[in-house]
Amino acid sequence: MGLSWQQGPLAPGAVGRFLLPEPLPERMLFAEPLRRRMRVRFGDAWIADSEDVVLLHEPGRYPVAYFPVGDISAGVLEPGEHTTRHRDLGPTSWYTVRAGEQSKQRAAWQYTELPDHAAELKGRIAFAWRAMEAFYEEDERIVGHAADNYHRIDIRRTGRHLVVRHGDRVVADSGRPLVLYESGFAPRWYVPRADIDETALTPVEARTFCPYKGLCDYYDIGEAHRAAWTYGNAYREVDRIGGLVSFEPDEVEVHLDGVRLRLEPGQKVVSHGVDRNLDLDETTPVRQP
Known part of the structure; x- marks a missing residue:
């Protein structure tokens, strides 16, 4: 569990509540600087390397890392025709990610008409976790999803x-x-x-x-x-x-x-998203030489 997943304070099934006189909006998104160097590997190459990653916490989802476009290698992102619309953040453009001989369609996305209150995500790209070979913080691989600072x-x-x-x-x-x-x-x-x-x-x-x-x-x-x-x-x-x-x-x-003891309500861990479907040989974080 973290800030917005399972029973966190921004999750749909929050175990606690904010002590405020008025109810909060049904959905609240939270963006914050990661303050860690994060890198992305694809096609046997480093395609993104940034110390300016923003982490987005969205209700009912694992945290997602957003990289500044300037910290992504040139030629890696190919615009595609596929678009979707995020219920809170608006139109979303999807990219093919290409490096060397490898490519993956719809492997990265960007919000193209962000509302003013979501300015932290402007000019940033997110990569689909399972579409990439690996994500790293410094030289250590992060497995499953971006680490949640609020998971203890x-x-x-x-x-x-x-x-x-x-x-x-x-x-x-x-x-x-x-x-x-x-x-x-x-x-x-x-x-x-x-x-x-x-x-x-x-x-x-x-x-x-x-x-x-x-x-x-x-x-x-x-x-x-x-x-x-x-x-x-x-x-x-x-x-x-x-x-x-x-x-x-x-x-x-x-x-x-x-x-x-009895199982308390909401305690069952619910799998969510493609990043749960790991192969067994992917589940041991390794140090990049």
């Missing part, structure tokens, strides 16, 4: 008692879980393997990817589908949960200090 994860050690049951079976019993707090989401509890009856866990083939935690593997527990998950190779920033297992409280019984 904290992990805390606790001595609380966590018990997981499926029917009459105790699947996990731990007095040392880790709790993961992620922006806008209810806490998630991760249990060490030594405190789990792993014979209850049946690995499934389905996998998902989190741009902030890494590649996620799932387990069935009896007939409870995807009732547990683990990040076997969690990213360095969250490596404390690497290999630990968390359990879905709407699939199995999860009790914390004797109180049964």
